[in-house]
Amino acid sequence: MRRALLDVNVLIALMDPDHAAHERVHAWADEGLVGGWATCALTQNGFVRVISQPRYPSPLPVGAAIGLLGEATADSRHTFWSCELSLTDPSIVSSRLLGHRQITDTYLLALAVSNDGAVVTLDANIDPTTVAGASREHLVVV
Numbered sequence: 001m002r003r004a005l006l007d008v009n010v011l012i013a014l015m016d017p018d019h020a021a022h023e024r025v026h027a028w029a030d031e032g033l034v035g036g037w038a039t040c041a042l043t044q045n046g047f048v049r050v051i052s053q054p055r056y057p058s059p060l061p062v063g064a065a066i067g068l069l070g071e072a073t074a075d076s077r078h079t080f081w082s083c084e085l086s087l088t089d090p091s092i093v094s095s096r097l098l099g100h101r102q103i104t105d106t107y108l109l110a111l112a113v114s115n116d117g118a119v120v121t122l123d124a125n126i127d128p129t130t131v132a133g134a135s136r137e138h139l140v141v142v
Contacts, residue, residue, distance in 0.1 A: 001035030002137065003117040005081065007108055008046035010120050010142060011039065015068055016051065018058045021122055021142070028142045032120065036077040040111060042104065044069060081115050083107075096130040106130040113138050 006014065013021040014029060039047075048065045050056060060068065073080070085091070087103070091110050097103065105123060110131045112119040119126070120140045128134040 001032075002112075003036040003038050003079065003115065004032055004120045004140065005038045005040065005108060005112045005115070005117050006043060007105070007119060007121045007123070008043050008050060009122045011043055011047045011069075011072075012051055013122065013142075015047075015072060016058055025122075025142055028120075028140075032140065032142075033077060036079060037075075037120075038079050038081045038115070038117060039069075039073060040081045040108075041083050042108065044073075081111055081117075083111065085110050085114060091132045093130050093132055096127060102127070102130060109134055109138060 010025055013019040013025040016022060047069055048062060051060050052062045052065045053059060072078070085107065087107065089110060091113065092106060097106060105121070105126045108119045109126060109128065113131050113134050118138050118140050120142060122142055124141045126139055128136060128139050
């Protein structure tokens with residue numbers, strides 16, 4: 001089983017019991033995290049940014065959001081992946097990018113492929129052909 005790079009929405013759903021997908025993500029996590037899991041700067045920053053917004057349904061103060069993230073990433077199955085890829089990396093098939101909404105998803109998929117992992121998302125619209133060498137094994141939709 002590949003290490004799972006959790007996208008922002010999956011991170012939030014995993015840690016916010018009020019999130020609409022909380023139960024679904026937890027059910028997946030029982031087996032889906034057996035191979036370990038990862039975050040990166042994009043997903044960690046996104047988690048804190050979203051969950052600390054005053055308009056978020058169950059907002060946390062920034063410090064509490066960082067603390068929650070710190071507790072989760074202290075898990076022995078967690079690893080941090082550096083964002084060492086550039087959007088200009090040859091693995092990213094820019095001709096397949098049709099709009100701005102694909103940028104972060106494609107970057108996370110490329111990061112997962114480069115680390116022999118799989119990006120885990122709630123978004124069923126991610127196109128694996130945007131990253132050279134990506135297959136359905138590199139993409140898990142919960």
